Amino acid sequence: MNEDPGRDRSSPLDEMPDESDVVAALERAVVAGDLDAATRVVEAAWFPLLRGNGDRVRELLSPVPFTQLRSHPLLAVLLGVTYYGERHRRAKALQYFAVASVAARPRNARISDAERALILAGESVGLRLFGQYSRAVGPARAALRVLDSMGGERSAVIGQLPRVYSQLGMSLYFGGCPVEALDAFSMGLAETGPHDESGFGNLAMLSGMHALDGDILVAREYVDLARGEPWTDQQRAMYTGTFYRIAEAVIALEQFDTTAAQNHLDAMIHDRGTIEHWVAIVRVEAMTALLSDAAATGLSRLESFAISRGSDGRSPSRRASLASVRALLHLALGNIDAASEILRRDAPASPQTNVDRARVSLVRDHTGAALRDLRAIAGTSQSSRTSAEASAIEAAVLLRVSSTGASRSAVDRLGALLRDTGQRSAIALLPRADLERVRSALSKRGHDALFEGVELRSVFVDTDTGSTLTPRELEVLKALERTGSTSQIASALFVSVNTVKSQVKSIYRKLGVNNREDAIAVAIARHLFIDTED
Incomplete structure (x- = not known):
C-alpha cells in the first residue's frame, strides 16, 4: 500500500x-x-x-x-x-x-x-x-x-x-x-456482513441483471435473499432496489402473472425524469403491457417516457437499447413494416438483433430468411434469453416445413433450455399458430411440466402478410412524403414513371387508403417515417 x-x-x-x-x-x-x-x-x-x-x-x-x-x-x-x-x-x-x-x-x-x-x-x-x-x-x-x-x-x-x-x-x-x-x-x-445493509445495491443488481438475461432460476435465488433481513422495505422500493423490483416483475412475467409484475413496477419510488435505470424500467413495463394484451398502451408509454428524457431518450445508444422491445410492440400490433424499419435503423449488430429480425421474417412467412438470421449467430456468445427466443423461432420454422429429426431436436433443445433457465415467455413471442405447434411438440417430447399453471398465449394478432410493404415500396412511400410528383420520384429512384405508379397503387392498397395524404397519415401512425437524425 x-x-x-x-x-x-x-x-x-x-x-x-x-x-x-x-x-x-x-x-x-x-x-x-x-x-x-x-x-x-x-x-x-x-x-x-x-x-x-x-x-x-x-x-x-x-x-x-x-x-x-x-x-x-x-x-x-x-x-x-x-x-x-x-x-x-x-x-x-x-x-x-x-x-x-x-x-x-x-x-x-x-x-x-x-x-x-x-x-x-x-x-x-x-x-x-x-x-x-x-x-x-x-x-x-x-x-x-x-x-x-x-x-x-x-x-x-x-x-x-x-x-x-x-x-x-x-x-x-x-x-x-x-x-x-x-x-x-x-x-x-x-x-457485505450479516447485518450490513450497504450491500443491497449489489444484491439488487445481481437479481435484476440475471432476470433480464433470462437466468430466472438464478435470479430467484438472489430475490429470495433480497426479500429478507437485513434489507428493508425502503431499500426494496427506492433507487437502490430498482433492479430488485425489475427482477420480481420479470420472474412474474415468466409465469404470465402480469398483475404481480405491475404491482412490483408500481412499488418503485423514484424520479422517472432522472433515474439512470430508466431503460431497464421501460423494457419491463413494455413487456408487462405486451403480455397483458395492451401493446398499444405499452408503446404509447414507451414513447412518452423516451420523450420525457429529452436528448438522452433520442440518443443513438438509447434507441439501440430500446430497438428490440420497440420493434416487438409494433410487431404485436401488426405493424410489421414499422418493426422491420426500427430494427434496420436503430438496432445494434448483435445476436438479439438477428433473433428480432428472424421473428419478423417468421411473421412474414419468410422461413428461409428466419433460418439464415438464426444460423448467423450459431456459436456466438448469447444471453439465455436470446438463446431461448432463437430456439423457439427455430423450432417454429422447422415444425412448419418438416417433421423430421431436425425439428424434434430443435424442440428438445428448446425444452431443455426453458427447463434449465426457468423461462416461458419465449414461446409467447411466436405467432399464434406457431405457438400451438411448438407447445404440442414440446408436450409430445415430454415437456408438459413446463406449462403447468401457466396461461400461455401469443402476444401477436393474426396478420395479413400480404399487406406488408416491400423495401422498394417503403422507399417510394418515403419519397411520397417529400413530393407527390411521380416523375420526381422516378428520377430519384432511377426507375420509370410507370413503375412508380404501379408501386404507389400497391402501397395504397396495402395501407387501405386512396390518396397520398391518407397514406402519409397511416405511415406516420405506423412509424414508417423514422427520423434518422439524433
Whole structure:
C-alpha cells in the first residue's frame, strides 16, 4: 500500500459513536486546517457524507484552494459529486473531477491505495452521471484493480465498501461490460456482513441483471435473499432496489402473472425524469403491457417516457437499447413494416438483433430468411434469453416445413433450455399458430411440466402478410412524403414513371387508403417515417 511514511492513519471517526457525527468530524478537521484528517473522514464515511449532507459538505470544502485540493484529491472528488447534484453548477463538478483525476495517477506516491480507489470510483461515477459511459469504464476497472491489491485491508479502511463495489459495477454495466459488472456486484455482495445493509445495491443488481438475461432460476435465488433481513422495505422500493423490483416483475412475467409484475413496477419510488435505470424500467413495463394484451398502451408509454428524457431518450445508444422491445410492440400490433424499419435503423449488430429480425421474417412467412438470421449467430456468445427466443423461432420454422429429426431436436433443445433457465415467455413471442405447434411438440417430447399453471398465449394478432410493404415500396412511400410528383420520384429512384405508379397503387392498397395524404397519415401512425437524425 502506498503511504506517506509521516502520515498518521488514525481516523477521526474512532471517537464517533455513529454516522450522524461524520459531518461534525469533517468540520473539525477542515476548521483545524488538517486536510489529511479530513481525507480520512471521507475514506471512512464517503456515503454518509453524501446522504443528505451535500450542502454542508460543499459549504465546508468549497473555500479550500485548488492548490491544496491537488494534494488531497479525495476531497475534490467529494466536492465534485455534491456539485453534480445541482444541475446549474455541474460544470463546476467537472473541474473538481479533473483535479482529482490528475492527482490520482499512479506516480503520486503520497496517495494511499484507499484514496486512489475512492478517487477512481468517484471519477467513474462522475463520468457515468454525465452520460460518458464508455469513458467511465477505465477508471472503474482501475479502481477494482486497486481494491484487489489491498486484499483484506480494504474493508477496514474504506467505509461501506459494498456500496463502492456497487457503483463500480454500475459504471461497468452502463459501459457495456455486463460480465465484469456481475463480477463487481458479486465482490460487493461478498464484502457485505450479516447485518450490513450497504450491500443491497449489489444484491439488487445481481437479481435484476440475471432476470433480464433470462437466468430466472438464478435470479430467484438472489430475490429470495433480497426479500429478507437485513434489507428493508425502503431499500426494496427506492433507487437502490430498482433492479430488485425489475427482477420480481420479470420472474412474474415468466409465469404470465402480469398483475404481480405491475404491482412490483408500481412499488418503485423514484424520479422517472432522472433515474439512470430508466431503460431497464421501460423494457419491463413494455413487456408487462405486451403480455397483458395492451401493446398499444405499452408503446404509447414507451414513447412518452423516451420523450420525457429529452436528448438522452433520442440518443443513438438509447434507441439501440430500446430497438428490440420497440420493434416487438409494433410487431404485436401488426405493424410489421414499422418493426422491420426500427430494427434496420436503430438496432445494434448483435445476436438479439438477428433473433428480432428472424421473428419478423417468421411473421412474414419468410422461413428461409428466419433460418439464415438464426444460423448467423450459431456459436456466438448469447444471453439465455436470446438463446431461448432463437430456439423457439427455430423450432417454429422447422415444425412448419418438416417433421423430421431436425425439428424434434430443435424442440428438445428448446425444452431443455426453458427447463434449465426457468423461462416461458419465449414461446409467447411466436405467432399464434406457431405457438400451438411448438407447445404440442414440446408436450409430445415430454415437456408438459413446463406449462403447468401457466396461461400461455401469443402476444401477436393474426396478420395479413400480404399487406406488408416491400423495401422498394417503403422507399417510394418515403419519397411520397417529400413530393407527390411521380416523375420526381422516378428520377430519384432511377426507375420509370410507370413503375412508380404501379408501386404507389400497391402501397395504397396495402395501407387501405386512396390518396397520398391518407397514406402519409397511416405511415406516420405506423412509424414508417423514422427520423434518422439524433
